[in-house]
Amino acid sequence: MAGHMSFPEPPNIFSSWYPIGIAVIAGVLYALRQWFRGPQYIATTKLKGKTVIVTGANTGIGFAVAVDMATRGARVFLVCRDEAKGKAAEEEIRKATDNMNVIFMKCDLASFKSIREFVENFKKKEEKLDILINNAGVMMCAEGETEDKFETQFGVNYLGTFLLTELLLDLLKASPSARIVNTSASASNLGKINFDDINMKEDYTPGQAFAQSKHAVDMYSIKLAERLKGTKVTVATVNPGIVNSTGLRHLPMKTSSFLRLSLGLPIWFMLKTSADGAHTTVYAAVENKLEGVSGRRYKDCQDIKFDDNTKDEEFCNKLYEKTLEWTGLKKARSEIE
Known part of the structure; x- marks a missing residue:
C-alpha cells in the first residue's frame, strides 16, 4: 500500500530512523530516571576513629547510610528494635565493607524504657559519640x-528521637566535633501540633499524624541547634525524598496486591532507591564544608528553607517544654542543658 511504513528488515535497520528514535527514547528515559534518583554524593571523607549511631539501620535508608559510614572506616552502631534483623544487617555490612567495627544494639523507639536501657549500655562501651543519625521512623501506619x-x-x-538525642548529648559534647542528623519529610510543612489532643483521639488520620510527627522533628531541630550554640555539636535536618523502601509498607501501593503489581514499574521508575535516599543524610553527616554549620535543613544535598510556622520561637519553646514533661526529663533538665 502506497505510503505505508513498516519496520525495516534486519539488514536495513541501521539505515532507517528507528535506531535514532529508540536511542532518543532510551536517552530521555535514562535522563528522567537519573533526575528522579536525585544527586549522588560521592565525597571520599574518611571517618576512621569516629563513632556513629544509625537508628533503623537494618533496612532501607538506614542500612544504606550504615554501609556508607562503615565503608568510610567509622565504628558504626546499628540501633534497631528487631534483634534478628539487626544481627543479620551487622553481619552483612561487616562482609560488604570489611569493617568489623559494625555493632548491633537493640533499641525500640516506641519505648522510653528501651531507649534508656540502650543509652545506659552504650555509655558503658563508648566515651564519646561523633555522629548521631536519627533515621528510624514509621509512616502512615x-x-x-x-x-x-x-x-x-x-x-x-x-518523642523517641527526642529522648534518645537528649540522653546522648553528653557523649556528643565529648566529641571534638559532633553532628546530629534528624530525618524529616516534605509532609512536615503540612503538620501542626495540637497540644490539646496530641494523640489525635478526636480526628486521627495516618497522613496528618505523620505530618505532625515530622513537623515536631523540624521544630525540635531548630530549638536544639539554638541550645547547642557555643558547643562543637551541630544539628541538621534532612528530607531524603520519596524512597521506595520498607518505610512505604503501610501505603496502599504496598498493601494492595493489585496496586503493587500494576504500579510496580512506575514506582520503581519514579521513586528513589534506599541508596539514593541515603545521599542527603550522608552529606549532612560528613561533608567538610558543613563543619560548624547548624540549624539547617537539606534536600537533594542542598540547603532548603524551613516553613515559616516551623520557625515560630514561642511555639518551639512550648513544644520543647511539653516534650520534657512527656518524656519524663523535666526534673532532669539541668543535666541535659
Whole structure:
C-alpha cells in the first residue's frame, strides 16, 4: 500500500530512523530516571576513629547510610528494635565493607524504657559519640499507641528521637566535633501540633499524624541547634525524598496486591532507591564544608528553607517544654542543658 511504513528488515535497520528514535527514547528515559534518583554524593571523607549511631539501620535508608559510614572506616552502631534483623544487617555490612567495627544494639523507639536501657549500655562501651543519625521512623501506619501511650508516629518519629538525642548529648559534647542528623519529610510543612489532643483521639488520620510527627522533628531541630550554640555539636535536618523502601509498607501501593503489581514499574521508575535516599543524610553527616554549620535543613544535598510556622520561637519553646514533661526529663533538665 502506497505510503505505508513498516519496520525495516534486519539488514536495513541501521539505515532507517528507528535506531535514532529508540536511542532518543532510551536517552530521555535514562535522563528522567537519573533526575528522579536525585544527586549522588560521592565525597571520599574518611571517618576512621569516629563513632556513629544509625537508628533503623537494618533496612532501607538506614542500612544504606550504615554501609556508607562503615565503608568510610567509622565504628558504626546499628540501633534497631528487631534483634534478628539487626544481627543479620551487622553481619552483612561487616562482609560488604570489611569493617568489623559494625555493632548491633537493640533499641525500640516506641519505648522510653528501651531507649534508656540502650543509652545506659552504650555509655558503658563508648566515651564519646561523633555522629548521631536519627533515621528510624514509621509512616502512615494505622492508629495505635506506643508503650508509653502516645500516638505511634508521634511517639516513634518525634518523642523517641527526642529522648534518645537528649540522653546522648553528653557523649556528643565529648566529641571534638559532633553532628546530629534528624530525618524529616516534605509532609512536615503540612503538620501542626495540637497540644490539646496530641494523640489525635478526636480526628486521627495516618497522613496528618505523620505530618505532625515530622513537623515536631523540624521544630525540635531548630530549638536544639539554638541550645547547642557555643558547643562543637551541630544539628541538621534532612528530607531524603520519596524512597521506595520498607518505610512505604503501610501505603496502599504496598498493601494492595493489585496496586503493587500494576504500579510496580512506575514506582520503581519514579521513586528513589534506599541508596539514593541515603545521599542527603550522608552529606549532612560528613561533608567538610558543613563543619560548624547548624540549624539547617537539606534536600537533594542542598540547603532548603524551613516553613515559616516551623520557625515560630514561642511555639518551639512550648513544644520543647511539653516534650520534657512527656518524656519524663523535666526534673532532669539541668543535666541535659
